[in-house]
Structures are given as structure tokens and as C-alpha cells.
Amino acid sequence: MDIRDFPAIDAHAHYGILDRGPQAALVQEMMSGDAATVIAHAQAANTEWTVVSPLSGLMPRGQADVAAGNEEANDVVEQTPGLLQWVIVHPLQAVTFDQARERLQHPKCVGIKIHPEEHCYPIRDHGRVLFELAAELDAVILTHSGHENSVPSDFVAFADDHPNVQLILGHIGCRTDKFSVDLQIRAVQASRHGNIYADTSSSNSINSGLIEWAVAEAGADHVLYGTDTPLYFAPAQRARIDAMDIPVKQKELILRGNAERLLQIP
Numbered sequence: 001m002d003i004r005d006f007p008a009i010d011a012h013a014h015y016g017i018l019d020r021g022p023q024a025a026l027v028q029e030m031m032s033g034d035a036a037t038v039i040a041h042a043q044a045a046n047t048e049w050t051v052v053s054p055l056s057g058l059m060p061r062g063q064a065d066v067a068a069g070n071e072e073a074n075d076v077v078e079q080t081p082g083l084l085q086w087v088i089v090h091p092l093q094a095v096t097f098d099q100a101r102e103r104l105q106h107p108k109c110v111g112i113k114i115h116p117e118e119h120c121y122p123i124r125d126h127g128r129v130l131f132e133l134a135a136e137l138d139a140v141i142l143t144h145s146g147h148e149n150s151v152p153s154d155f156v157a158f159a160d161d162h163p164n165v166q167l168i169l170g171h172i173g174c175r176t177d178k179f180s181v182d183l184q185i186r187a188v189q190a191s192r193h194g195n196i197y198a199d200t201s202s203s204n205s206i207n208s209g210l211i212e213w214a215v216a217e218a219g220a221d222h223v224l225y226g227t228d229t230p231l232y233f234a235p236a237q238r239a240r241i242d243a244m245d246i247p248v249k250q251k252e253l254i255l256r257g258n259a260e261r262l263l264q265i266p
Contacts, residue, residue: 003242003251007048009259010234012142012170012201012226013038015076015083016055033230035080041229042082045238048256049265050229051110051142052077053086058118066090066119070099077108084265086113086142089133091126097133104137110263111140116149124154131158134165140262141167142199145184146174152187156196163193166262168224172214173204181210188218197258201226205240212244220250224258 015038018024018031032055033041042050054076057069066088077085087103089096089112103109112134116123123130123143134141145152152169159167169188173181184198198214200223205211215223227237241254259265 001248003248003255004046006252006255007046008225008238008241008255009263009265010042010045010047010050010227010229011168011224011259011263012199013042013050013052013229013234014055014058015052015230017059018055018231019059021060031231035076035083038229038234039080039082041227041234045227045234047234047238048082049084049259050082050234051084051086051259051263053088053113057088058115061118062120064090064118066093067095067099070096070103074103074106083108084263085109086111088113088115089130090114090119091121091129092119100133100139101137104139110265111142112137113142115144117144117147120149122149122154123151123158127155127158131162131165135162138164141165143167143170144174145169145187146171146202147176152183153190156187156190159196160192163195165195167196168262169196169198170226171202171204171228172198172200172223173202173207173210181207182213182217185214185218188222194222197222197224197262199224199226200237200241200254201228201232203232205237211240212246215244215246215250215254220246220253221258223254224262225255
């Protein structure tokens with residue numbers, strides 16, 4: 001079988017407007033997209049399911065109304081075939097904890113999304129309460145990682161203390177300096193229970209050898225396909241995985257198998 005004919009699951013995506021302020025109007029126009037746009041890109045990338053969180057629940061930076069974003073996403077995901085939902089939790093907005101408890105009972109909501117950078121809190125100071133919630137709900141967490149508030153190694157102790165919580169570190173290769181492209185994978189390797197994973201949803205994934213190195217170091221069973229669409233063009237992210245020089249079975253795990261297992265997608 002040609003791997004391009006294999007239907008993928010995009011574990012890290014969004015929909016909505018990339019709000020970076022009026023000075024970024026052109027970038028905002030290019031990197032935003034409604035649910036229909038996201039689905040069109042998913043179809044071009046042969047993706048059956050796209051798991052989204054609303055950009056309105058993450059932005060503007062430090063000012064997002066997370067609860068309103070979650071309510072919006074409830075409706076958008078319900079009305080859009082092909083979409084599944086991450087419910088966003090903010091450690092300083094208690095209502096989002098209640099939303100998670102309610103929404104995770106719905107079959108189209110697969111886990112919790114956190115974003116220490118857009119929500120402006122250090123994970124090392126607030127991770128405990130987030131992981132306690134996920135442990136209570138037996139929920140998967142997807143997080144942005146790689147910047148000052150979301151250093152991948154800062155997550156390891158929380159994952160070690162909550163072995164029933166599966167953690168996906170977003171954006172393999174994301175970092176604050178020029179060379180530390182290994183941060184997410186080193187955190188995967190440091191995990192005591194093997195419950196930390198990483199996804200490919202980074203512009204760094206276009207770099208030659210990065211995803212191949214990640215698979216060699218962490219194993220294909222700990223790498224998930226993600227695109228960060230509509231910020232990035234999903235068919236290009238898919239092509240990056242399709243063209244990798246690794247066995248087809250490993251590509252199938254990355255593109256779909258790992259997400260099926262972790263997110264309990266039938």
C-alpha cells in the first residue's frame with residue numbers, strides 16, 4: 001500500500017483566527033482558518049480525524065476567554081464531521097475545570113489542551129493542579145512545549161507522579177535557542193512510566209533528519225502526527241511523514257496508530 005493512501009489522525013490542530021494584534025494583519029490572514037478550511041486541508045492530507053482546540057481560547061496572549069472558546073468549540077465540533085475536540089483548561093480559570101469534567105464525557109472530546117505560553121503561566125508552578133485534574137478524569141493532556149513557560153523537562157515530574165495521565169508534548173524541535181532541538185524527545189526518554197509522547201506539529205519538522213532522529217531515539221510508538229493547522233499547511237506536514245525513510249509500519253503508528261490508542265478513537 002502507498003502510505004499516502006493511509007488515512008491519518010491529526011492529533012494537534014486548531015481552527016479560528018491567529019490573533020497577534022493589528023501589526024500582524026497579513027500573517028493573521030495567512031495563518032487563520034475556520035473549521036471548513038481545516039477540513040479542506042485535512043482532506044488534501046488524507047486525514048480522517050483532526051483534533052482541534054479553538055484559537056479563540058488561546059489568544060490574544062494572556063487575555064483569552066478560555067471558557068467562551070470551549071463553548072464555541074463544543075458547537076463547532078458537533079457541527080463539523082471529521083473534527084474531534086481538545087477541551088482547554090487554564091489553571092487560573094476555575095470554570096475550565098468544570099468544563100473539562102463535563103465535556104470529556106462526550107465522545108467527540110478526546111482530552112485536555114493546555115498552553116502555558118499563550119496563557120502566560122509557568123508549568124513548573126501550575127502543573128500539579130492540571131495533572132491532578134487529568135488523573136481524576138483519566139485524561140490525555142496535549143501541551144505546547146519548548147518555550148520559557150513550557151520547558152519539556154519541567155513536565156517530567158508531573159507525569160512521573162501521575163502514571164495514568166498520558167502527556168503529548170507538542171512541537172518536536174521547538175526551543176528558545178538555536179540548537180536545543182532535542183528537548184521534547186529527552187523528556188520522553190526521561191519519563192519513568194513511558195507516558196510522555198511528542199508530536200510533529202512544528203515548523204522545525206521540515207528540517208532534514210529531525211523527525212527521523214526523534215523516531216530513532218524515542219521509538220515510533222512515542223511520536224504522533226500533528227500539523228498545527230491552520231497555522232501550518234497540513235498537506236505539507238503530511239508529506240513530511242510520508243517521505244520519511246523509515247518502515248511503513250512505523251509511519252502508520254505515527255500517522256494514526258498511536259492516536260487511536262491514546263485518544264481511544266475507534
